[in-house]
Amino acid sequence: DQQVKQNSPSLSVQEGRISILNCDYTNSMFDYFLWYKKYPAEGPTFLISISSIKDKNEDGRFTVFLNKSAKHLSLHIVPSQPGDSAVYFCAARRQGAQKLVFGQGTRLTINP
Amino acid sequence: ETGVTQTPRHLVMGMTNKKSLKCEQHLGHNAMYWYKQSAKKPLELMFVYNFKEQTENNSVPSRFSPECPNSSHLFLHLHTLQPEDSALYLCASSQESGAEAFFGQGTRLTVV
16 A cells, blocks of 8 residues: 555656646655655655645745645646756655655656 | 765675675764665665664565664675565665655665
């Protein structure tokens, strides 16, 4: 049973436009959510996170939105740049738990 | 330089071989993790070490044997692996277990 799901395996966006990456979760006990970015031949790099007490967190071009009632979070990147082309993973953590549960990832391609 | 270094980057081994993966973190973190990433699957947590003590084993077969001699080093000893164990093995560390994890670049393992 996959508790964190990224239903879009890939996404293609024009440079300068907004990229929206989506993630759904099933466990209502998750209280902390993270986004990671992964380039080929490298490990995932932490990007941005959000606590369940918030519904939005912004860091430069990156904004994460959390909709607890829908058990849905999204990552907005605006404006999208060619260097944003990577695989993006969302992850979630249950309060008091030691591990992060990851989604399958979405490959984002930014076209010039 | 990510602060988490894994060696080797690539490993090809036969099913009867014994090999070890090494991870070292220079971040002063107290928790270290082994993750497995197979093709088109989410990152799967294998083991968690907190202050050198193993605190989670995610039902990993005994042919994978972790070792954590101190908070900065983590090993994964491999013995009589199967071809389906071929995957990217990622080491990560965090200040405390469950916090944002910083990943190494991974070891691409191929079992022949």
